[in-house]
Amino acid sequence: MRVVYFLLAGVSLLFVGCEPSPSAEELSQNLVVQTAYDETINFKNYNTYSIPLDTLGLISNSVNDTLLLGEYSEMVTQRLKSNMDSRGYSWVEKNQNPDLGLTAFVVNNFNVFQTINYPNYYGGYYSPYYGYYFPVVNTYASNSGILIIQLVDLNQKTSQNKFRVIWTCYIGDIIASPDPLNKSVEAVDQAFAQTSVIGK
Amino acid sequence: MRILATIFLIGFSNVAFGQYFDKIYGFSLDVTTPLSNTEYVDNISARGFRFMYREMISEKLFGGLDLTNSTLTEHKPRQTYTSGSSAITTDLFNYTYNYGATLTFDYFLTTEKKLMPYAGLGVGASFLRFHQYYNVYSSQSDSWGVLIRPQVGMFYRLRENSSWAFQAALHYDYSSAKSEELALGSLSVIGLQVGFVILDW
Numbered sequence: 001m002r003v004v005y006f007l008l009a010g011v012s013l014l015f016v017g018c019e020p021s022p023s024a025e026e027l028s029q030n031l032v033v034q035t036a037y038d039e040t041i042n043f044k045n046y047n048t049y050s051i052p053l054d055t056l057g058l059i060s061n062s063v064n065d066t067l068l069l070g071e072y073s074e075m076v077t078q079r080l081k082s083n084m085d086s087r088g089y090s091w092v093e094k095n096q097n098p099d100l101g102l103t104a105f106v107v108n109n110f111n112v113f114q115t116i117n118y119p120n121y122y123g124g125y126y127s128p129y130y131g132y133y134f135p136v137v138n139t140y141a142s143n144s145g146i147l148i149i150q151l152v153d154l155n156q157k158t159s160q161n162k163f164r165v166i167w168t169c170y171i172g173d174i175i176a177s178p179d180p181l182n183k184s185v186e187a188v189d190q191a192f193a194q195t196s197v198i199g200k
Numbered sequence: 201m202r203i204l205a206t207i208f209l210i211g212f213s214n215v216a217f218g219q220y221f222d223k224i225y226g227f228s229l230d231v232t233t234p235l236s237n238t239e240y241v242d243n244i245s246a247r248g249f250r251f252m253y254r255e256m257i258s259e260k261l262f263g264g265l266d267l268t269n270s271t272l273t274e275h276k277p278r279q280t281y282t283s284g285s286s287a288i289t290t291d292l293f294n295y296t297y298n299y300g301a302t303l304t305f306d307y308f309l310t311t312e313k314k315l316m317p318y319a320g321l322g323v324g325a326s327f328l329r330f331h332q333y334y335n336v337y338s339s340q341s342d343s344w345g346v347l348i349r350p351q352v353g354m355f356y357r358l359r360e361n362s363s364w365a366f367q368a369a370l371h372y373d374y375s376s377a378k379s380e381e382l383a384l385g386s387l388s389v390i391g392l393q394v395g396f397v398i399l400d401w
Contacts, residue, residue, distance in 0.1 A: 009251070018269045020247060022293040022333050030278050032335045033289040144336060173336040194280050194287040 028176040031187045035195050038166040041153070043198050048092045049084055049100035049151075053077050056147075057105025068106055072181055079185045080104060080149065083192040088200030101152040101163065106174070108145045145175040147184055149191065151198070167195065221311070221363070221399035222256035224264070228367055228395025232270050234296075235388040240274070240330070241294050247271040250393055252304070260308045266322050266349070268300040270391070293333040296387070300326050300347045300373070314357045316365070322349040326375035330382050345377030345386070355397055363400070369393045 037043075056068040056076060080102055081091055092098050151167035158164070169191040174180045192198060230248030234241055248270030254262035278291040302324030309317045326347035331340045353369025375387045 018271070019295075019297050019329070019331075020271055020273075021295065021331075022275075026275075027293070027333060027335055030291050030335070032337065034287070036286040039285045176336050190280075190289050194282070194289055 024176070025178075028173070028178060031171050031174065031177060031183050033187045033190045033194065034170045035191050036168050037195055037197060038164070041166045043166075044200055046089065046099040046153075046155075047200075048090045048096070048098045049102050050092055050094040050096070050098035051077055051080055051084075051102035051104070052094075053081060057103065058108065059105060060108035060110070062108060062110035062143075072184070075181055075185055076104060076147065076188060079188045083188065087192070087198050097154075099153070099155055101154050102149070103152060104147065104149045106145055106147055108175070109143070111142045143175050144173050146170055146172040147174055147187070149188070167198065169195075221401045223400040224252065224254040224262060224397050225400065226250075226252040226254075226367055226395060226397035228252075228369070228393040230268065230270055230391050230393045232272065232298075232373075232389045232391035234272055235390060237296075237384045237387055240382065240384055241272040241296055243272065243274045245270060245272045247273070248298075248391065250395070252397070254304075254306060257305075260311060261305065262308070263303070263305045266300070266302045266304045266324075268298075268302075270298045270389075272296040272298065272389075290334040295329075295331040295333065297329040297331065298326070298373075298375070298387070298389075299328075300324060300349070300375070302347055302349055304349070304351075306351075312360070314360055316355040316357075317352070318354065319352045320350070322351070323347070324349075326373075326377050326387075328375060328377040328379070328387060330379045330384060332382070339381070341379040341381045343377035343379055345375045347376075348374045353393070355399075357399075364396060364398050367393070367395050367397045 054069065054074050054077060056073040058065055058068040084102065085091065089100065094101075147170075149167075149169040149171070150165050153164045153166050156164045171184060171187040171191065174184055177183045228250050229246065230250050231244065231246045232248050233244040248268070250269075251267040252264065254264035257263050272295070274294045276292040276294060278289065280287055280289040302322030304320055304322035304324075306318045306320035324347050326345045328343045328345070329340060330343070332338060349371050351369050351371035353367060353371075355365040355367050357365040369392070371391050371393065373387075373389045373391065377387065378385055
């Protein structure tokens, strides 16, 4: 019998708490910056670009707004402009036929999960000794946000009136970051640094 | 005189019986370091432990089960990884969760003294979980393989008839489990186990 207890203790220890993971604080220190460009494109062929300078798009399942305003949007868009300017492109208004469209938007995904545990075998069970057993509701929330930047070739339109995306950048997670504003600005610089092909 | 001899023999046999054991239970902490896949993790880890159970097969040969777990970790500072026209900049937290279950046989040079050196070999199954954490994202690759573990060690009893002993062992683990996703080959580690054993009879 001692063998059984011993093995049970061993197996329990193996499966309980033996997969340590890094802390959320460690993980959220730096944003992930992922980029990909279209290899068939010669980025030197473009001269002008356009981007709204104080607004980011917003795609969210928690709010109905489609635009994100304020300091964060201003800082990010200004940083995008300064990087494009430093690569030799000229900013123009969107009605001045720019060659490139630079779009930036935040995708915010907010989810709430609920699990319901009943302390006995059946929900809503009444015991004459202990009264009514209420179900235990556990609520978990997860919130994540990605800043997506796209460079679109406005000179090429497909037969379905769609423009060609020639560069994409994903920056995340901006919700978990302890300093989303400065880290996002730093990440925008990194996005351009790791895409040396963009430039005149 | 015959009575005295009988008392002596009974007394001697009791002492001898006190030294005797035919089952061993043990728990030890395991400090390990990888010898392969060092580009993924190359740190010494103290996050490991082992449960052992042995039964006597002959006077000096014991056989039984080892259950082991260890976690190898390394933080790779932020850098850019490029593949064709794609690039990603991040810091990586590389983790290897290592589980093993082996049928193990240990041969003891002696089982009657305070110090009991032994050498053993374990063969069994290995489960490796390679987990890369980066920001709120992660990727995981699981793999099963064969585990071979030669080891040398010793038990040390404070008294010769003690029913428990300290244990120290040096082991080498070879696991054939691999990860194609992370381009990692078979895993070899060396480790030092320190713990205690219960000698049961």
